Amino acid sequence: xxxxxxxxxxxxxxxxxxxxxxxxxxxxxxxxxxxxxxxxxxxxxxxxxxxxxxxxxxxxxxxxxxxxxxxxxxxxxxxxxxxxxxxxxxxxxxxxxxxxxxxxxxxxxxxxxxxxxxxxxxxxxxxxxxxxxxxxxxxxxxxxxxxxxxxxxxxxxxxxxxxxxxxxxxxxxxxxxxxxxxxxxxxxxxxxxxxxxxxxxxxxxxxxxxx
Amino acid sequence: xxxxxxxxxxxxxxxxxxxxxxxxxxxxxxxxxxxxxxxxxxxxxxxxxxxxxxxxxxxxxxxxxxxxxxxxxxxxxxxxxxxxxxxxxxxxxxxxxxxxxxxxxxxxxxxxxxxxxxxxxxxxxxxxxxxxxxxxxxxxxxxxxxxxxxxxxxxxxxxxxxxxxxxxxxxxxxxxxxxxxxxxxxxxxxxxxxxxxxxxxxxxxxxxxxx
Numbered sequence: 001x002x003x004x005x006x007x008x009x010x011x012x013x014x015x016x017x018x019x020x021x022x023x024x025x026x027x028x029x030x031x032x033x034x035x036x037x038x039x040x041x042x043x044x045x046x047x048x049x050x051x052x053x054x055x056x057x058x059x060x061x062x063x064x065x066x067x068x069x070x071x072x073x074x075x076x077x078x079x080x081x082x083x084x085x086x087x088x089x090x091x092x093x094x095x096x097x098x099x100x101x102x103x104x105x106x107x108x109x110x111x112x113x114x115x116x117x118x119x120x121x122x123x124x125x126x127x128x129x130x131x132x133x134x135x136x137x138x139x140x141x142x143x144x145x146x147x148x149x150x151x152x153x154x155x156x157x158x159x160x161x162x163x164x165x166x167x168x169x170x171x172x173x174x175x176x177x178x179x180x181x182x183x184x185x186x187x188x189x190x191x192x193x194x195x196x197x198x199x200x201x202x203x204x205x206x207x208x209x210x211x
Numbered sequence: 212x213x214x215x216x217x218x219x220x221x222x223x224x225x226x227x228x229x230x231x232x233x234x235x236x237x238x239x240x241x242x243x244x245x246x247x248x249x250x251x252x253x254x255x256x257x258x259x260x261x262x263x264x265x266x267x268x269x270x271x272x273x274x275x276x277x278x279x280x281x282x283x284x285x286x287x288x289x290x291x292x293x294x295x296x297x298x299x300x301x302x303x304x305x306x307x308x309x310x311x312x313x314x315x316x317x318x319x320x321x322x323x324x325x326x327x328x329x330x331x332x333x334x335x336x337x338x339x340x341x342x343x344x345x346x347x348x349x350x351x352x353x354x355x356x357x358x359x360x361x362x363x364x365x366x367x368x369x370x371x372x373x374x375x376x377x378x379x380x381x382x383x384x385x386x387x388x389x390x391x392x393x394x395x396x397x398x399x400x401x402x403x404x405x406x407x408x409x410x411x412x413x414x415x416x417x418x419x420x421x422x
Contacts, residue, residue, distance in 0.1 A: 119330030
């Protein structure tokens, strides 16, 4: 076999693997990480369970790769575009807006993958619980870093409580996610947008220009 | 058998049934309604699966009775004590505070039973999805009724947007629940209390006395 064909075959294999993981993220966002089994994935893909097994080797490996694939999607849909905005309040607003858009567009059919993971694993000790804890701290840390930067630039008030600000912004986002997925009512997203705008406005430095 | 013994036996049976349901609400709050099977419940109770089957007859019946039992617990722990406060802003504050206390005390070991149900069933069509939708509307409706009453009494501003107010209060409560269960950090509850106080204060009628 010419080496070009080998390369093509390897790259086909990678594409197949990525496509399988894409389906896995969709299943897990609806049915939970506990609902994601090799058998359930095989059923959805209409292939044999041994075919799926050949790709992952274990259910835990499938679950871990699914989380990693979902992280990439969230990075691409929410974090990277928000951080490409100018730093300060504009970045903070962009993080909120990108998240709400990602919920509204149902990038994952069950809503935010990581909110689902948090709610599923919040009280179940183990590896995924620890990953959900780390994920929550990382998410808050991302917002806190951007907000602290906005404060240093004089766009947010010098005495703003960053942890409180992040809790309030994130509460609006999480709540929008759960209720929008449940009710499919655009008013939920509109209320979250209004809540976010109010929270940021109240945190602004007196006299700062409106970014 | 004397009729008194029959009566005792019936009432023992009811107590046993209620005790089984109590365990079922605890399992479901941690592992989800999908995690609640006759087998899982039998394992937790250290009885035979057929013994549990005799009580419920089907898994769905077990799930439905578990939801009803959880509703009674929430009614007793949150709704009834809040509604025993004087109507108006005091009742609205009491609803928020009773909910936060119920989360903080881990009345259900997996946090609020209905927040868990919502997150589990938000994207899964069927009977439980519809129950979660109805539950969310009822919960918001409870807050909206109390808030509208506070507005009529002149304690909240005449132009306050009730739906927006309810969304913002509930976002703080839901977020406190998920993150407190995940992180067991009292700061989460403290931030929710501060958020709730701010939301209610901003909605107050100018010059209204502080209830």
